[in-house]
Amino acid sequence: xxxxxxxxxxxxxxxxxxxxxxxxxxxxxxxxxxxxxxxxxxxxxxxxxxxxxxxxxxxxxxxxxxxxxxxxxxxxxxxxxxxxxxxxxxxxxxxxxxxxxxxxxxxxxxxxxxxxxxxxxxxxxxxxxxxxxxxxxxxxxxxxxxxxxxxxxxxxxxxxxxxxxxxxxxxxxxxxxxxxxxxxxxxxxxxxxxxxxxxxxxxxxxxxxxxxxxxxxxxxxxxxxxxxxxxxxxxxxxxxxxxxxxxxxxxxxxxxxxxxxx
Numbered sequence: 001x002x003x004x005x006x007x008x009x010x011x012x013x014x015x016x017x018x019x020x021x022x023x024x025x026x027x028x029x030x031x032x033x034x035x036x037x038x039x040x041x042x043x044x045x046x047x048x049x050x051x052x053x054x055x056x057x058x059x060x061x062x063x064x065x066x067x068x069x070x071x072x073x074x075x076x077x078x079x080x081x082x083x084x085x086x087x088x089x090x091x092x093x094x095x096x097x098x099x100x101x102x103x104x105x106x107x108x109x110x111x112x113x114x115x116x117x118x119x120x121x122x123x124x125x126x127x128x129x130x131x132x133x134x135x136x137x138x139x140x141x142x143x144x145x146x147x148x149x150x151x152x153x154x155x156x157x158x159x160x161x162x163x164x165x166x167x168x169x170x171x172x173x174x175x176x177x178x179x180x181x182x183x184x185x186x187x188x189x190x191x192x193x194x195x196x197x198x199x200x201x202x203x204x205x206x207x208x209x210x211x212x213x214x215x216x217x218x219x220x221x222x223x224x225x226x227x228x229x230x231x232x233x234x235x236x237x238x239x240x241x242x243x244x245x246x247x248x249x250x251x252x253x254x255x256x257x258x259x260x261x262x
Contacts, residue, residue, distance in 0.1 A: 054090035058112035102134030175218025
């Protein structure tokens with residue numbers, strides 16, 4: 001049974017409400033930039049579609065940005081910050097991402113494994129988010145060599161609401177067929193100044209998590225119905241399966257930004 005199914009079954013035993021996914025955020029509100037500078041980014045572990053519970057994060061393993069094939073280690077820029085979620089507070093992190101030249105900046109964040117007591121497993125969501133300066137494409141569709149990652153097949157910083165988004169799931173650089181991709185909408189994006197959710201613009205759908213399955217080439221496609229930030233998480237797609245003597249679900253997460261066409 002997958003981690004999602006186990007979590008859903010446990011939740012149904014306790015409540016009639018459907019269960020929704022843990023999602024690692026790597027968030028900044030403006031992903032298309034027209035000037036150089038240090039871009040603030042927040043890293044929270046949360047249930048974003050239901051504006052729900054947030055989880056305490058340990059010291060992250062890595063924060064890197066990839067620009068034109070070059071990796072820049074930004075781990076020392078991370079600082080702890082308290083996230084005031086709708087129902088609880090939790091420790092997250094923040095950092096600034098240096099953006100200078102035109103092109104794509106692939107932000108890759110590797111959190112410490114999180115122990116999920118209700119399932120007696122660890123979760124580690126290796127998360128990518130992209131920034132672009134100047135509208136110039138320089139590699140948004142290239143893998144960066146993470147243990148597991150989702151490589152976008154549509155430019156992820158300006159998806160059109162009402163169109164489709166596709167990605168290919170990789171583990172150790174190889175496509176993963178038949179993998180479950182959980183999909184969530186960031187219903188209440190965090191306020192960058194207060195570290196609190198803003199007013200929700202959507203609510204969770206009935207029936208639990210939104211799910212797509214990768215095809216024989218590791219590709220999935222999702223019709224994006226609404227502007228905003230959409231997250232895609234491949235559960236247990238990574239090569240690491242154990243941490244501190246317990247099972248670890250090493251997940252690949254990708255965030256994309258959709259816009260209404262005017």
